[in-house]
Structures are given as structure tokens and as C-alpha cells.
Amino acid sequence: MKINVNGKSHTIKVSANPTLLEVLREQLELTGTKYGCGEAACGACKVMLDGTPVPACITPAVSAQGKEITTIEGLEKDGKLHPVQEAFLEEDVFQCAYCASGMIVSAVALLERNANPSRDQIIEAMNGNICRCCTYPQIMEAIDKAKSRKA
Amino acid sequence: MKKQLDENPIFPEQYELFEKKLAGGPITRRSFFKRMGAGIASYIVVSDLLAGPFAESFSEGEDEDTIAAWIHVNEAGKITCYTGKVEVGQNIRTSLAQVVAEELFVQVEDIHFIMGDTLLTPYDRGTFGSLTTPQMAPKLRKAAASVRELLIATAAKEWNIGSTSLQMEQGIVFHPTNGEKLSYAQLANGKKLAQRVNKEVHVVPVEEWKIAGTSVPKVNGKSYITGRHVYVSDLVLPDMQYGKVLRPPYLNAKLKTLDTSEAEKVKGVKVVQEGDFVGVTAPDSTTAKMALAMISAEWERKQQPSRKQLFSHLKExxxxxxxxxxxxxxxxxxxxxxxxxxxxxxxIAHSPLEPRAGVAEWNKGELNVWTGTQRPFGVQEELEREFGIAKEKIRVRMPDTGSGYGGKHTGEAGVEAAKLARAIGKPVKVNWTREEEFMWAYxxxxxxxxxxxxxxxxxxxxxxxxxxxxxxxxxxxxxxxxxxxxxxxxxxxxxxxxxxxxxxxxxxxxxxxxxxxxxxxxxxxxxxxxxxxxxxxxxxxxxxxxxxxxxxxxxxxxxxxxxxxxxxxxxxxxxxxxxxxxxxxxxxxxxxxxxxxxxxxxxxxxxxxxxxxxxxxxxxxxxxxxxxxxxxxxxxxxxxxxxxxxxxxxxxxxxxxxxxxxxxxxxxxxxxxxxxxxxxxxxxxxxxxxxxxxxxxxxxxxxxxxxxx
Missing domain, CATH: 3.30.365.10 (Aldehyde oxidase/xanthine dehydrogenase, molybdopterin binding domain)
Structure with missing residues (x-):
């Protein structure tokens, strides 16, 4: 089967019905997307399917056929960070950073849908993402920064 | 005759750097520089740390001459610090680099840290108890200042002048009068100098700090926000298999019956059993997960206290x-x-977002394990006990890990990966699921x-x-x-x-x-x-x-x-x-x-x-x-x-x-x-x-x- 990840077409094996997360990490060596819970409850595995953030851990790879998949690795273009990544880097958000990919992908998807979300809208959109180090206030600041740049 | 290091003045040519046997093999002066390359180094021994706060955290009889950290300037001028402490999100890789950079008159980017590697770094009991900053930071500060002294003394010797008037900036020592300068690379070139930290060394006073005391951003920050940082759970070795371990549905259960025949029929799957330890390996985790589910097992459930009785149980x-x-x-x-x-x-559970992960590889009787643990040397001992092989044949590495909060003092996933890898003769990775992390961690x-x-x-x-x-x-x-x-x-x-x-x-x-x-x-x-x-x-x-x-x-x-x-x-x-x-x-x-x-x-x-x-x-x-x-x-x-x-x-x-x-x-x-x-x-x-x-x-x-x- 063929899937399209970060603008490139890949041929993948789907006979064992892998999740999208397993395909990305093991077949395509895109390990930026993380496993955190396996039940879509933590957000560590968020990727975008046609711009919508989805948990790759419960998404069958076959269901992604014909869709444009964007992972954390696809945000940087021509060596230039995505403005949201830029904001997260400048705000020096993270401690262990294992949640970083999922947080950033979720934030990018949010700002693409809504360039100027309110605080409550940000919280609503991000609530599915867990940071066990609890850097939530810093993440909020980074999203605010990215938002104001976009505006 | 071997001489004690601290009896030696500067340029101790006849010392034995590490007389004592260290975990990871006896490191002698020769093997030290063989491993690190030539250069200029300063090191700290455990007794240096004992003088500081929290000395009671060391057990009695701990080898006081065990090396606890060192800083090395190689012939290219690269500054590397070696410590058994590990990075689990506390950002000590950054704060320790700040302290060292301050003393060596360079930038944080010029300082490299090798952390938590039982072969390359000195023994460390573990990263816990809020000890890194009070113990390691002040000592690394002095070690860095000692390296600075060595660099200055080397320059002074080169120019045949006194060392007191020498200035340094951004990795270069300046001659006081004739405009000549020597880089750290030039100074370290061809040298094999190492000296125990000078306890009386002059350190940059806190009021004059330019790098320490400031909000330097996380070292390697970009690799985390681009998904490039390789956590243990991301690591892949050539021909590596994915391992899963069969768990009972209850704690403290004993295996009664086991049927692995269906799982064994799956292409690429290997089943491993050693007593109650049952695991599978497969070329990908989807297949490993499926094979594990195909195993039928019955377990003997042991009566044990429930949460309802918890507090009366604790008292009784x-x-x-x-x-x-x-x-x-x-x-x-x-x-x-x-x-x-x-x-x-x-x-309550720590539930670090990165569940336990371990990768193991056996090579001619030697074992390499990568695992996210706050105690790499403790895991080395766990492996030593498990496999009955000498510590010198076991290397444990700890890449910066997806947090711990005190919950990763052990090395379960690494031990399991090593068991499976030994049985199948190929490298194995074991990534715990969230459920395993909740049920089988502590x-x-x-x-x-x-x-x-x-x-x-x-x-x-x-x-x-x-x-x-x-x-x-x-x-x-x-x-x-x-x-x-x-x-x-x-x-x-x-x-x-x-x-x-x-x-x-x-x-x-x-x-x-x-x-x-x-x-x-x-x-x-x-x-x-x-x-x-x-x-x-x-x-x-x-x-x-x-x-x-x-x-x-x-x-x-x-x-x-x-x-x-x-x-x-x-x-x-x-x-x-x-x-x-x-x-x-x-x-x-x-x-x-x-x-x-x-x-x-x-x-x-x-x-x-x-x-x-x-x-x-x-x-x-x-x-x-x-x-x-x-x-x-x-x-x-x-x-x-x-x-x-x-x-x-x-x-x-x-x-x-x-x-x-x-x-x-x-x-x-x-x-x-x-x-x-x-x-x-x-x-x-x-x-x-x-x-x-x-x-x-x-x-x-x-x-x-x-x-x-």
C-alpha cells in the first residue's frame, strides 16, 4: 500500500494491520511521533491527517490511504523551523520533551484551523495532550507567541 | 612507584590516574588517554564530594578514591565533561554546562557532556535525591577551574613566564605583552596531563557570573522540538527484533499452564521461556504484539490485600x-x-510519558544495554546478577530520557531485552506499554x-x-x-x-x-x-x-x-x-x-x-x-x-x-x-x-x- 507522509509517497507493508504509529516509527523511521498510551488518551502520537490532528496509536495505517499525513518531521521546511516550533524553542518550554512532538503538532493544527484562538479554545484543543513534567504554562506561552506572530 | 595524585604539583608526570578498579573496567592513565585521546584533564574523586552537603547519602565504606567526574580538553580543544549523572528532564545537562563554561571562559555550546554511560563515565550511584546540583555542580565548577589552571600553567611554561598575568577569553590564552596567543587546542596538543581537582582553586565569584546564573536555553533544544532526539524507545540496531513479555493479569501470580504453539507458527516469531519468564520476539512490534496475544496461559492467583483494606493492612x-x-x-x-x-x-504512579524501554545486544559474551534509567550503574549491577557475567563485560548507556520523577531507578526493560536478545542471538528492543508501566513499575x-x-x-x-x-x-x-x-x-x-x-x-x-x-x-x-x-x-x-x-x-x-x-x-x-x-x-x-x-x-x-x-x-x-x-x-x-x-x-x-x-x-x-x-x-x-x-x-x-x- 502507498501512503503520503510529509509530501513524499511511501510503500508500506500492511498485512498485519499495523497502526499508523507503528508504520511511521518502524517502517518509515520517523520516530519523532511517540507512543504514550496506546488509547488516544495522551496526545504523544498526534499527527495530522489532511490537517486534522489524530492519534496515530489507534489509527489503522490502512485508513490513512489517500490522505496527506504530516508528522513533526514534516514541519521544518528547507531547514527552516515552522513558526510554532520556533516559538516553542524560543520559550524554552520543555523538560524531558517526550511530549514535544504531539504538543507541537496539535498546536500547529489548532492554529491552522483558527489563527487567533482564545485561551479557552487553546485549552480545549490541547487538553488531550499530557505533559507529565507539567510544563503546561510554558506551552501556553509558546502557543500565545506563535499566535501573535501569525496575527 | 605509584604516587598519590594530590601529592603531585602541577604536571604530575608519574601518576596513576585511576588506581582503583572502576565499574566498567579498570581505567589506568594509559587507558584513560587511550579512551579520551591526549589532552588536559581534571577529575574529582568521591571523597571530594563527601566533604559537601548530603555526605550522609553515601554509604559507609564507599571507595573514596573512586573517580566521580572529570573534564577533559582534547587536542582539538573540545571540552568534554564526564559524569555518571543522567538527564531525565531536569535540564542538568544545561545547568552543569553553564557552571563549567563560566570557569573555562567559553560558551555553553563549547561544553560537551557525556552522561550515564558505564563505560565512559565514572561510577555514580544515581540521579536522585536532588543531589546533582548541590554535589556535582560545585565540584565540576572547581574541576573546570582546575583545568583552567592547568591550561594557564601550560601556557606559562610554553612562554617561559609566570602564570599570574595571563588572561583568557573564548578558549584562548593571551600572552601579557607580546600579543601571542595559544588556543586550548594548541595547549592540549600532545599533552597527557591529568590532575585531581584543586580544592583551593579560585573560582569565578557568583557576583561575576556571566553564563551561570542566566537563563541559558535547554542544550540540544532544537533536536527535541523537531523530533530528532533519539530516546531509547526510538533506538534501532541492525537486525534488531521487537520483544514483548507475557504478563499475568494479577500481581504475584504463578504460571500454571502455558501454550505457545499458535504464536510459534507466526513467521518471524520466536518464543522464549525461562521459568515464569515468557516472551516473544518478532521483526516488528505489530507482529510481536499479535504473537503475544496468541499465547494462552493460566495463572495461579494469590489472595492479597485490596485498596479497601489498605490502611488497616498497613497498620496491622x-x-x-x-x-x-x-x-x-x-x-x-x-x-x-x-x-x-x-x-x-x-x-500513586509516576507514569513518565516515555514508558520503560530497553535495547540489548550481545557481542561475544559482552552485553550492551541502552535503557532509560536514573541509575545506569545500578542497572549494570542488575544485569550482572541476572546473567552472572562480570561487570566489565556489561555496558549500560542512558540517552536523555522521557522523564523519571524517581520512578526509573530500575532497569526492567533493559533486563528483559537482554534475556530475549541472548535467547535469540539478535539485538532486541523492549518498549513497555502504558498498561505495563502502570502495573509492573513501582x-x-x-x-x-x-x-x-x-x-x-x-x-x-x-x-x-x-x-x-x-x-x-x-x-x-x-x-x-x-x-x-x-x-x-x-x-x-x-x-x-x-x-x-x-x-x-x-x-x-x-x-x-x-x-x-x-x-x-x-x-x-x-x-x-x-x-x-x-x-x-x-x-x-x-x-x-x-x-x-x-x-x-x-x-x-x-x-x-x-x-x-x-x-x-x-x-x-x-x-x-x-x-x-x-x-x-x-x-x-x-x-x-x-x-x-x-x-x-x-x-x-x-x-x-x-x-x-x-x-x-x-x-x-x-x-x-x-x-x-x-x-x-x-x-x-x-x-x-x-x-x-x-x-x-x-x-x-x-x-x-x-x-x-x-x-x-x-x-x-x-x-x-x-x-x-x-x-x-x-x-x-x-x-x-x-x-x-x-x-x-x-x-x-x-x-x-x-x-x-
């Missing part, structure tokens, strides 16, 4: 009895007002805490007694002045596997102490803040409490249905006070934590932004254990082993937060990853009492989100 199975002290009994008899309370503290201990306190007619605290069953002795001693007191930790039989957790038992003990102090104040109609201040003599704690209360607006008027609460305490050189404002809906009794203000003082601040982040992280992670986190279990079954059933703090739970950092450049820095967690639960508990009058004496306080009466 105590290993000693509480001692009654006559002087304390006498003081209680004279007390005018008394408070007697029992506190229940549930088990918890923060549950505890039963019994406290009595009494005040006399003048409001003076006269008697104090406290017994902690099972959760631990850390933070057991009350910081308040009282003439007659007794406190005791009583170990017991724990139904669940338990171990370290951020701040250990301080969270539980401070919860009990700060609750009873609050109740005693209210019994007398006194302001809880004033009552505390009257009984504190520790100036650092008093200051942080006073400043926090003032920032919070403790004296200000409260809006309807809102309450204020505060708590304070200290852990391992960190002084903390937390003030909470809560709202309780008068009809639904729903609790909302509106605001948490935390003041923290831990001596000199090395990185303000990262310190603030640690404080906030502690406070907000502490919110989970304070309000709703609890492991639910029934006769050996964990009932909530998932993020969908075990609630942790999320964006919606986060109140308004403020952090007040008190900088004390005159005091040595202490760690910050633990202390700030201790005030959260009691401050919220006391704020709830302020609105409702309810004394909630259990953690979590409000698992349903509502104040139950």
Missing part, C-alpha cells in the same frame, strides 16, 4: 509498634487544646500517618507526636519549635511494589504536619500564617513563607465561596511555601483550584528559567497527587492502569500560577526537582477548610472533584 502488618515517650505524654496532659488526626495517603508508597499536637493556654505548641506507617521517613521531622516531640517511621508490608517518588515521603509527611498545624491554629481562632511564624526559627523558611504570603495577598479579603490556604516546609536544601486560593460551589460542592503561588529558595540560582520550570512542574504534578491521583487495586489486580482511568493533570486542571524565586548568591545551590511539590496538597486542603470547614485528611483530596461531607 507494621514491623514495629509506635514508641510512647513519657515526656511527650506528660506534655500532652498539660495541653489546653489538642488535635489528633489520621491521614491516609494512596499509592508506585509512590501509600501511607497511614497518625499525628497529635497540643498547644497550651498561651497558644504555644507544647507537644507533638507523629507516626508514619509505610510511606517513609523523609520530611517526618516537623520544622516547628516544640519542647516535647516524637516522630517515628514504621515500616510495614506493602501490597503494591513501591519505591522512590519525587520528594519521597516528604509530600505525605508535610501534608500531615501542615494540616495539623492549620487545625491547631483554627482551634484557637488564630491566623494560620501567624501561628506558623511564631513557631519557626529557621530564617530561610520564615523568609520564604513571609514573602510568598505577601505576594499571594494573604491578608486580603476573600470573595464569596473562596478560601485561602498555605503550607511550607523544606527538603534537601530547598525551602518552599505554597499559598492556594480555591472556590467551592455552595450547591454542587465542586472544587476549583484558582490560584497557586509558590515561593522557593534553594541558594544561588544557576538558571532562573529552568529553575522556575522545575518549581512549576513540581507544583502542577503535585496537583495530581493532591486532588485525584490514586492507584485502585483489588486482590492483585490494578483497576486503573491507563490514562483514561488514572487521571493526571491536564491543561484544564491548571490554575493561575505564580512562582517567586528567592536568590541567595551567598549560599551554595541546591536541587529543585523535589522540594516544591510538598506544599501543594496541604495548601489546597487548608484552603478547602477555609471555605467549607471540612478537614480532609486523605490524599487524594477530592477524587470526584467534589467536596464530600
Amino acid at each position: 502488618n507494621a514491623n514495629n509498634q509506635p514508641d510512647k515517650k513519657p515526656n511527650v505524654e506528660e506534655a500532652f496532659a498539660k495541653g489546653a487544646k489538642k488535635v489528633t488526626s489520621s491521614f491516609h495517603v494512596d499509592y 508506585c509512590r508508597p501509600a501511607g497511614l500517618i497518625e499525628v497529635r499536637g497540643a498547644v497550651d493556654n498561651n497558644g504555644k505548641l507544647v507537644a507533638w507526636e507523629m507516626f508514619n506507617y509505610n510511606s517513609g521517613g523523609a520530611g517526618l521531622e516537623s520544622p516547628y519549635d516544640v519542647p516535647a516531640k516524637h516522630q517515628q517511621f514504621i515500616s510495614s508490608d506493602t501490597p503494591l511494589r513501591q519505591g522512590s517518588y519525587r520528594a519521597l515521603a516528604s509530600t505525605a509527611n508535610v501534608f500531615a504536619i501542615e494540616s495539623v498545624m492549620n487545625d491547631l491554629a483554627l482551634e484557637q481562632g488564630k491566623d494560620p500564617m501567624k501561628f506558623r511564624m511564631e513557631h519557626l526559627s529557621d530564617e530561610r523558611l520564615k523568609r520564604v513563607l513571609k514573602e510568598t504570603a505577601s505576594k499571594f495577598g494573604w491578608e486580603e479579603e476573600k470573595r464569596p465561596n473562596r478560601g485561602f490556604g498555605l503550607a511550607c516546609g523544606f527538603v534537601k536544601g530547598g525551602y518552599v511555601a505554597t499559598c492556594a486560593e480555591v472556590h467551592v460551589d455552595p450547591d454542587t460542592k465542586e472544587l476549583k483550584v484558582l490560584r497557586l503561588v509558590t515561593g522557593f529558595e534553594c541558594g544561588a540560582i544557576i538558571n532562573p528559567r529552568h529553575l522556575k520550570s522545575q518549581v512549576l512542574g513540581c507544583v502542577l504534578q503535585g496537583l495530581g497527587g493532591a486532588l485525584f491521583e490514586a492507584i485502585d487495586f483489588d486482590n492483585g489486580q490494578i483497576l486503573n492502569p491507563a490514562f483514561s482511568s488514572y487521571r493526571v493533570p491536564r491543561f484544564k486542571d491548571i490554575p493561575e500560577t505564580e512562582v517567586l524565586l528567592v536568590n541567595r548568591p551567598d549560599l551554595p545551590p541546591a536541587g529543585a526537582g523535589e522540594a516544591p511539590i510538598i506544599g501543594v496538597a496541604p495548601a489546597i486542603r487548608n484552603a478547602i477548610q477555609d471555605v467549607t470547614g471540612e478537614r480532609i485528611n486523605s490524599l487524594p483530596l477530592v477524587p470526584s472533584g467534589k467536596i464530600m461531607t
Whole structure:
């Protein structure tokens, strides 16, 4: 089967019905997307399917056929960070950073849908993402920064 | 003849750098430079650390000459620090680099850290107990300054002049008069110099810090926000297989019957059995997961205590009895007002976002393991015991890991990967699932805490007694002045596997102490803040409490249905006070934590932004254990082993937060990853009492989100 990840077409094996997360990490060596819970409850595995953030851990790879998949690795273009990544880097958000990919992908998807979300809208959109180090206030600041740049 | 290093002046040509055998193999001077390449180095031995704070954390008889860290400048001028400490998100890779860069007159980017590698780094007992900053930072600072001395002395020798007038900047030493300069690379070229840290070395005074003391961003920050950083769970070796381990549905179960025939039929799958250890490997994790599910097994379930019986179980199975002290009994008899309370503290899970992961590879009888652990050398010992091979043949590496919070002191996934790898003759990776992490890792201990306190007619605290069953002795001693007191930790039989957790038992003990102090104040109609201040003599704690209360607006008027609460305490050189404002809906009794203000003082601040982040992280992670986190279990079954059933703090739970950092450049820095967690639960508990009058004496306080009466 063929899937399209970060603008490139890949041929993948789907006979064992892998999740999208397993395909990305093991077949395509895109390990930026993380496993955190396996039940879509933590957000560590968020990727975008046609711009919508989805948990790759419960998404069958076959269901992604014909869709444009964007992972954390696809945000940087021509060596230039995505403005949201830029904001997260400048705000020096993270401690262990294992949640970083999922947080950033979720934030990018949010700002693409809504360039100027309110605080409550940000919280609503991000609530599915867990940071066990609890850097939530810093993440909020980074999203605010990215938002104001976009505006 | 071998000479002791510190007897040697500068340029000790005839020394034996590491006389003692080290874990990871005896490192001699020759092998040191063979491993590191030629250059200039300074090192710290364990006895150097023993002189510092927290010396008691070293066990007796620990080899004092064991090398504890070193800094090496190679022939290319590259500066590398080697320490057995590890990075689990505390950002010590950054703060330690700041300290070293400051002394060597270079930038943070010029400092490279090799951490937690049993072959390359010196032995270290582990990264825990807030010890890295108080122990390692000041010593690395001196080691870096010692390297600077060596560089200067080398330059002086080169130019045949005195060393006192030499200046250095950005990795270059300048000749005082003729304009010549020598880079660190030139100075290290062809040298094999190593010297024990000079304890009397001049270090850059804190007031002159340019790099240390500033908010340098996380080292390698870009690799994390681009998904490029390789955590152990991401690691792939050539021909590596994915491993899964068969788990019983209950704790402490014994394997009764096993049928692996279906799993074995799957192409590429290998089944491994060694006693009760059963695992599978496959070329990909999808197949491994499927093969594991195809194994049928029956387990013998053992009767064991459930959460319902937890606190009576802890008391009935105590290993000693509480001692009654006559002087304390006498003081209680004279007390005018008394408070007697029992506190229940549930088990909670660390649930680091990266579950345990291990990769193992055997090569001609030698074992390589990569695993996310706070104790790589401890894991090396686990592997030594498991496989009966010499430590020198085992190398454990710890890439910067997806957090620990005290929960990754062990190496289960690494051991399992090594077992499977040995059986199938190929490298194996074992990544635990979230459910495995909840069921088979260890918890923060549950505890039963019994406290009595009494005040006399003048409001003076006269008697104090406290017994902690099972959760631990850390933070057991009350910081308040009282003439007659007794406190005791009583170990017991724990139904669940338990171990370290951020701040250990301080969270539980401070919860009990700060609750009873609050109740005693209210019994007398006194302001809880004033009552505390009257009984504190520790100036650092008093200051942080006073400043926090003032920032919070403790004296200000409260809006309807809102309450204020505060708590304070200290852990391992960190002084903390937390003030909470809560709202309780008068009809639904729903609790909302509106605001948490935390003041923290831990001596000199090395990185303000990262310190603030640690404080906030502690406070907000502490919110989970304070309000709703609890492991639910029934006769050996964990009932909530998932993020969908075990609630942790999320964006919606986060109140308004403020952090007040008190900088004390005159005091040595202490760690910050633990202390700030201790005030959260009691401050919220006391704020709830302020609105409702309810004394909630259990953690979590409000698992349903509502104040139950």
C-alpha cells in the first residue's frame, strides 16, 4: 500500500494491520511521533491527517490511504523551523520533551484551523495532550507567541 | 612507584590516574588517554564530594578514591565533561554546562557532556535525591577551574613566564605583552596531563557570573522540538527484533499452564521461556504484539490485600509498634487544646510519558544495554546478577530520557531485552506499554500517618507526636519549635511494589504536619500564617513563607465561596511555601483550584528559567497527587492502569500560577526537582477548610472533584 507522509509517497507493508504509529516509527523511521498510551488518551502520537490532528496509536495505517499525513518531521521546511516550533524553542518550554512532538503538532493544527484562538479554545484543543513534567504554562506561552506572530 | 595524585604539583608526570578498579573496567592513565585521546584533564574523586552537603547519602565504606567526574580538553580543544549523572528532564545537562563554561571562559555550546554511560563515565550511584546540583555542580565548577589552571600553567611554561598575568577569553590564552596567543587546542596538543581537582582553586565569584546564573536555553533544544532526539524507545540496531513479555493479569501470580504453539507458527516469531519468564520476539512490534496475544496461559492467583483494606493492612502488618515517650505524654496532659488526626495517603504512579524501554545486544559474551534509567550503574549491577557475567563485560548507556520523577531507578526493560536478545542471538528492543508501566513499575508508597499536637493556654505548641506507617521517613521531622516531640517511621508490608517518588515521603509527611498545624491554629481562632511564624526559627523558611504570603495577598479579603490556604516546609536544601486560593460551589460542592503561588529558595540560582520550570512542574504534578491521583487495586489486580482511568493533570486542571524565586548568591545551590511539590496538597486542603470547614485528611483530596461531607 502507498501512503503520503510529509509530501513524499511511501510503500508500506500492511498485512498485519499495523497502526499508523507503528508504520511511521518502524517502517518509515520517523520516530519523532511517540507512543504514550496506546488509547488516544495522551496526545504523544498526534499527527495530522489532511490537517486534522489524530492519534496515530489507534489509527489503522490502512485508513490513512489517500490522505496527506504530516508528522513533526514534516514541519521544518528547507531547514527552516515552522513558526510554532520556533516559538516553542524560543520559550524554552520543555523538560524531558517526550511530549514535544504531539504538543507541537496539535498546536500547529489548532492554529491552522483558527489563527487567533482564545485561551479557552487553546485549552480545549490541547487538553488531550499530557505533559507529565507539567510544563503546561510554558506551552501556553509558546502557543500565545506563535499566535501573535501569525496575527 | 605509584604516587598519590594530590601529592603531585602541577604536571604530575608519574601518576596513576585511576588506581582503583572502576565499574566498567579498570581505567589506568594509559587507558584513560587511550579512551579520551591526549589532552588536559581534571577529575574529582568521591571523597571530594563527601566533604559537601548530603555526605550522609553515601554509604559507609564507599571507595573514596573512586573517580566521580572529570573534564577533559582534547587536542582539538573540545571540552568534554564526564559524569555518571543522567538527564531525565531536569535540564542538568544545561545547568552543569553553564557552571563549567563560566570557569573555562567559553560558551555553553563549547561544553560537551557525556552522561550515564558505564563505560565512559565514572561510577555514580544515581540521579536522585536532588543531589546533582548541590554535589556535582560545585565540584565540576572547581574541576573546570582546575583545568583552567592547568591550561594557564601550560601556557606559562610554553612562554617561559609566570602564570599570574595571563588572561583568557573564548578558549584562548593571551600572552601579557607580546600579543601571542595559544588556543586550548594548541595547549592540549600532545599533552597527557591529568590532575585531581584543586580544592583551593579560585573560582569565578557568583557576583561575576556571566553564563551561570542566566537563563541559558535547554542544550540540544532544537533536536527535541523537531523530533530528532533519539530516546531509547526510538533506538534501532541492525537486525534488531521487537520483544514483548507475557504478563499475568494479577500481581504475584504463578504460571500454571502455558501454550505457545499458535504464536510459534507466526513467521518471524520466536518464543522464549525461562521459568515464569515468557516472551516473544518478532521483526516488528505489530507482529510481536499479535504473537503475544496468541499465547494462552493460566495463572495461579494469590489472595492479597485490596485498596479497601489498605490502611488497616498497613497498620496491622507494621514491623514495629509506635514508641510512647513519657515526656511527650506528660506534655500532652498539660495541653489546653489538642488535635489528633489520621491521614491516609494512596499509592500513586509516576507514569513518565516515555514508558520503560530497553535495547540489548550481545557481542561475544559482552552485553550492551541502552535503557532509560536514573541509575545506569545500578542497572549494570542488575544485569550482572541476572546473567552472572562480570561487570566489565556489561555496558549500560542512558540517552536523555522521557522523564523519571524517581520512578526509573530500575532497569526492567533493559533486563528483559537482554534475556530475549541472548535467547535469540539478535539485538532486541523492549518498549513497555502504558498498561505495563502502570502495573509492573513501582508506585509512590501509600501511607497511614497518625499525628497529635497540643498547644497550651498561651497558644504555644507544647507537644507533638507523629507516626508514619509505610510511606517513609523523609520530611517526618516537623520544622516547628516544640519542647516535647516524637516522630517515628514504621515500616510495614506493602501490597503494591513501591519505591522512590519525587520528594519521597516528604509530600505525605508535610501534608500531615501542615494540616495539623492549620487545625491547631483554627482551634484557637488564630491566623494560620501567624501561628506558623511564631513557631519557626529557621530564617530561610520564615523568609520564604513571609514573602510568598505577601505576594499571594494573604491578608486580603476573600470573595464569596473562596478560601485561602498555605503550607511550607523544606527538603534537601530547598525551602518552599505554597499559598492556594480555591472556590467551592455552595450547591454542587465542586472544587476549583484558582490560584497557586509558590515561593522557593534553594541558594544561588544557576538558571532562573529552568529553575522556575522545575518549581512549576513540581507544583502542577503535585496537583495530581493532591486532588485525584490514586492507584485502585483489588486482590492483585490494578483497576486503573491507563490514562483514561488514572487521571493526571491536564491543561484544564491548571490554575493561575505564580512562582517567586528567592536568590541567595551567598549560599551554595541546591536541587529543585523535589522540594516544591510538598506544599501543594496541604495548601489546597487548608484552603478547602477555609471555605467549607471540612478537614480532609486523605490524599487524594477530592477524587470526584467534589467536596464530600
